[in-house]
Amino acid sequence: MYIGATSHVLMDAGLEGSLRAMARMGWEGVELALPHLREIANADRPEAEAERIGALVAELGMRMPQVHFEVAEMGSLDAEKRNADLTLVERHLELCVRMGIEVGILHPVGGMPADLDEYARVAQTRVDSFARVVEFAAGRGFSIAIENTYDPHGDETSAMGRRRFGSVIPDLLEVIDAVGMDNFGICLDTGHTNLQGIPVGEALRQCGGRLIATHMNDNHGHADEHIEPLRGTLDWPAAVAALREIRYEGIFNLEIGPLRGQPIEAQEAWLESVLTTARWLLAGGGVR
Amino acid sequence: MTPALWTAIVVELSPTEAVRALAGIGWEAFELSTEHLVMIAEAEAPEQAADDLRDVAEELGVAIPQAHLLIQANVAAADDEARERDLATVMRQIVLCERMGIEVGVIHPGGERPATLDEERAERARRLESFARLAGHAAQHGFALAVENMTDASRATRGALGQRSFGATIPELHELIDAVGADNVGICLDVGHGNVQGLDMAESVRQCGERLIALHIQDNDGSSDQHLAPTRGSIDWEAGIAALREIGFEGIFNLEIPGERGLPVELTLARMEGVLAATQWLLSR
Numbered sequence: 001m002y003i004g005a006t007s008h009v010l011m012d013a014g015l016e017g018s019l020r021a022m023a024r025m026g027w028e029g030v031e032l033a034l035p036h037l038r039e040i041a042n043a044d045r046p047e048a049e050a051e052r053i054g055a056l057v058a059e060l061g062m063r064m065p066q067v068h069f070e071v072a073e074m075g076s077l078d079a080e081k082r083n084a085d086l087t088l089v090e091r092h093l094e095l096c097v098r099m100g101i102e103v104g105i106l107h108p109v110g111g112m113p114a115d116l117d118e119y120a121r122v123a124q125t126r127v128d129s130f131a132r133v134v135e136f137a138a139g140r141g142f143s144i145a146i147e148n149t150y151d152p153h154g155d156e157t158s159a160m161g162r163r164r165f166g167s168v169i170p171d172l173l174e175v176i177d178a179v180g181m182d183n184f185g186i187c188l189d190t191g192h193t194n195l196q197g198i199p200v201g202e203a204l205r206q207c208g209g210r211l212i213a214t215h216m217n218d219n220h221g222h223a224d225e226h227i228e229p230l231r232g233t234l235d236w237p238a239a240v241a242a243l244r245e246i247r248y249e250g251i252f253n254l255e256i257g258p259l260r261g262q263p264i265e266a267q268e269a270w271l272e273s274v275l276t277t278a279r280w281l282l283a284g285g286g287v288r
Numbered sequence: 289m290t291p292a293l294w295t296a297i298v299v300e301l302s303p304t305e306a307v308r309a310l311a312g313i314g315w316e317a318f319e320l321s322t323e324h325l326v327m328i329a330e331a332e333a334p335e336q337a338a339d340d341l342r343d344v345a346e347e348l349g350v351a352i353p354q355a356h357l358l359i360q361a362n363v364a365a366a367d368d369e370a371r372e373r374d375l376a377t378v379m380r381q382i383v384l385c386e387r388m389g390i391e392v393g394v395i396h397p398g399g400e401r402p403a404t405l406d407e408e409r410a411e412r413a414r415r416l417e418s419f420a421r422l423a424g425h426a427a428q429h430g431f432a433l434a435v436e437n438m439t440d441a442s443r444a445t446r447g448a449l450g451q452r453s454f455g456a457t458i459p460e461l462h463e464l465i466d467a468v469g470a471d472n473v474g475i476c477l478d479v480g481h482g483n484v485q486g487l488d489m490a491e492s493v494r495q496c497g498e499r500l501i502a503l504h505i506q507d508n509d510g511s512s513d514q515h516l517a518p519t520r521g522s523i524d525w526e527a528g529i530a531a532l533r534e535i536g537f538e539g540i541f542n543l544e545i546p547g548e549r550g551l552p553v554e555l556t557l558a559r560m561e562g563v564l565a566a567t568q569w570l571l572s573r
Contacts, residue, residue, distance in 0.1 A: 114488075116459065116495055151451065153443060157486030159495070160457045162440065168449045170405065197443065197450030199403070206405050206448070221443055 001243060003278045004029025005254040006068065006215075007036050010267055012260055015039065016056065023060035025272050029251040030057070031213075032067040032101060037092055046095055054099035065251050066103040066145070066187075066213045067096050075110025075126035075165075077118070086129060090136050103143045103213045105187045106133065108166035108175060112158035119159045126165070127178045134184045145187035145213040146172050148203070150195040150224070167196050169206035176210060185212030189255070191219045191226055194234050201238035208246050215255035226257045228274045229281060237286045252282060289532065291567040292540035294356065294504075296321030297560060298553055303327055303337070304344045309553070311348040313561045317540045319502075320355040320390060325381055328388075338387040345389075353540055354392040354434070354502050355385050363418035364398035364411050364454075375418055379425050386429040392502050392539075393426070394434045394476040397455035397464060401447035408448045415454070416467050423470035434476035434502035435461050437492075439484045439513060456485050458495035465499060474501035478544070479523060480508050480515060489528030493535060500537055504544040505567075515547035517563045518570060525570055541571060 007030050010018040015036040022030060032053075043049035057064045069092060072085035093104055110126050113119040134144045149166045156162065165171050169186070176184050186207045192215075193203040204211065216239070218232030219225040229236050243252070254274065259267045280286075293315050295306045303324040310318065320341075331337035345352050358381060361374040378395065385393055398415055402408040419433070426433055438455040445451045454460055458475070465473050475496045481504075482492045493500065507521030508514035518525055532541075548559060 115491055151440070157488070159487075159491060160459070161482070161485030161487040163452070163457065168452060170449070193450075195443070197441070197446045198448065199446055202404055202448055 001249055001252050001282060002028040002063070003254070003275065003282065004031060004063070004251040005256065005271070005274070006031040006033045008033035009254070009256060009258050009271055010264070011035070011258040012267065013264055015053065019056060019060060019062065021268055022271070023062050025268070025275055027062065027275060029063045029065065029253065031251070031253045031255065032064055032096070032099070034068045034070065037067055037069070037096070041092055041095055047098060050095040050098040057100070063251070064099060064101055066105060066253065067101045069093075069104045069106050071107050071109060072129070073109050074106065074129040075108070075122040077121060077125060082125070082129060086132055089133055093133070093137060093140065093142060097140045097142055102141070103145050104137065105145045105147050105213055105215075106130070107147050107149060108172065110165055112156055112164065114159060116159050123165070127175055130175055130184070131179045134179050134181045138181060138183045143183040143185060143212055145185050146175055147187040147189055147215065148172060148192050148196075150192045167192075168198070169203060173210065185210045187213035187215055189215035189217070190234055190239060191215070191217040191224055191232075194219055194221055194232065195224060199238065200234055201242035204239065204242035204246060204248075211246060211248050212250065214251060214253045216252055217255050226255060228254060228256045228277065230277060230286070236281050240281055240284075252278065254278060289537065289539070289541040289571055290317045290351070291315070291564060291571060292317035292319060292542040293560065294319040294321050294542060294544040296323045297545065297549060298556055299323050299549070300553055303341045307341065307344055307350065307352070308348065309557055310560065311350045313557055314564050315350070315560070317351040317353065317542070319394070319540070319542045319544065320352050320385075320388070322356045322359040325355050325357070325384070329377075329381055329384055334384060335387060338384045342388045351540070352388060352390055354394060354542065355381070355390045357381050357393040357395045359396065361395065362398040362400070363395070363422065364400070364415035366400060366407075366411065366414070371414065371418065375421065378422060382426050382429055382431050386431055391430070392432045392434050394436050394502050394504070395422070396436050397438065397461070399454045401441070401445065401453070403448055405448050412454070415464065419464060419468045419473065420470070423468055423473050427470065427472050432472040432474060432501055434474050435464060436476040436478050436504065437461060437481050437485075439481045456481075458487070458492055462499065474499045476502035476504060478504035478506065479528060480504065480506035480513060480521070483508055483510055483521065483523050484513050486510075489523050489525070490531035493528060493531035493537070497535055500535065501539060503539065503542050505541055506543065506545050506547070515545050517543065517545050517548050517566065519566060526573065529570060529573070541567065543567065
């Protein structure tokens with residue numbers, strides 16, 4: 001396991017500035033953030049830009065194993081919209097392959113269907129969409145990670161009431177089993193498990209060998225704050241112990257919000273302290 | 289659909305006193321509450337107590353087609369002794385219900401929010417086995433079980449599935465009933481639980497379909513399980529009642545409204561006169 005962070009942690013520094021700063025601090029890994037993926041895709045020569053970024057990451061001695069894709073409407077019953085979203089994901093995936101990225105993260109989006117018939121059609125559409133992208137990825141040596149979400153407790157309701165598909169790990173396993181391909185796994189968002197009320201150690205054990213990407217972040221159990229470890233209520237020693245128990249060897253990727261607007265020196269100092277804390281945690285710190 | 293009231297609205301009274309008092313203000317049908325069923329089961333002569341209630345109902349010309357079986361029963365409990373004790377109590381209550389001419393017993397799906405997925409699967413297996421046994425026993429007594437929908441828990445709750453509770457959605461009840469595979473197991477839709485869960489009443493009625501064999505009518509503002517009289521909360525009653533007619537539900541429109549208790553009996557009865565009038569108005573629209 002090695003420590004990384006999503007590239008938007010120093011959003012004000014731009015992607016190249018962020019990568020250079022992170023490498024200087026000693027970050028080993030990085031997840032390509034969605035805004036940066038979009039910048040690359042929208043460059044004058046996207047393929048060349050993707051290769052330049054991939055080469056820069058290698059030159060800095062870092063690894064960039066995962067990317068956050070667009071929040072595509074995987075379960076949308078609007079075929080045109082869904083096809084447009086999937087086509088964009090496939091285009092981005094090809095760019096990611098040029099950057100040396102191996103795993104792309106997608107949400108199990110499907111809205112909040114109002115009746116059971118619609119719910120069933122959305123469920124099948126979601127499986128079909130993932131099957132399409134996973135198959136596309138397989139031909140390029142790439143994997144897809146489906147990310148857990150959390151049930152809404154506000155006004156959002158569906159035929160299942162205040163439940164959202166993908167908030168519990170068995171929902172994700174159901175999609176993975178239905179698709180039935182080896183290059184399809186789970187990205188566990190620890191903050192989302194905390195909101196859902198699943199102890200993080202248990203959530204990781206439920207993922208087991210299917211865990212191929214991580215979004216490590218904390219919150220206080222009320223809102224999706226995406227704050228750094230040990231600032232919320234998550235049991236971090238239990239998380240680290242469970243990651244070791246299931247023999248996860250990938251990136252311990254901090255998907256935490258940037259401190260935008262502060263002087264860049266202050267943002268870098270904060271990010272350095274986050275790395276120190278993450279190293280302490282992975283070295284067994286905080287074990288009771 | 290006939291307006292009906294769950295008898296523990298006047299839990300201070302004995303079962304026969306409760307039915308007499310409520311019939312006296314115009315209610316014609318009842319669900320025998322868990323509290324009153326326990327009073328009968330724990331009477332010195334339970335069979336006589338059951339016969340007395342049946343006789344009073346016949347004398348007054350009122351119906352008691354459903355009962356709430358032991359509300360605290362956890363037929364999916366991990367503790368074998370506790371589960372067997374609850375199953376025995378429920379089976380005994382079913383026998384007494386048959387004696388009273390009651391045909392449907394409402395029962396909760398049970399569960400204890402397991403900490404791991406393995407424990408959660410084991411709990412599902414225990415629940416299924418218990419319901420299969422209860423359904424077999426009930427069939428011998430011409431009785432049907434109505435599994436009641438529940439609600440998911442609050443944000444602070446922890447478990448292998450987080451805040452999710454088995455039975456908070458109607459498909460989970462169908463899943464259990466399908467697995468039991470007995471004709472005498474259906475659904476009791478608690479529309480207040482549905483409202484807390486964020487389930488639209490009309491949609492949940494349609495989801496139940498022909499398996500709907502009992503109702504717990506109660507209202508709330510969506511924030512908690514308040515068990516208020518209909519129209520005091522945020523449920524869309526007009527659409528919900530239309531859906532009941534759409535699926536051909538012909539059972540009792542049974543109010544389970546402990547949120548309306550807390551007054552001296554005579555004041556509760558006065559309040560229930562108003563609730564009856566409001567319920568009749570709702571059903572006549």
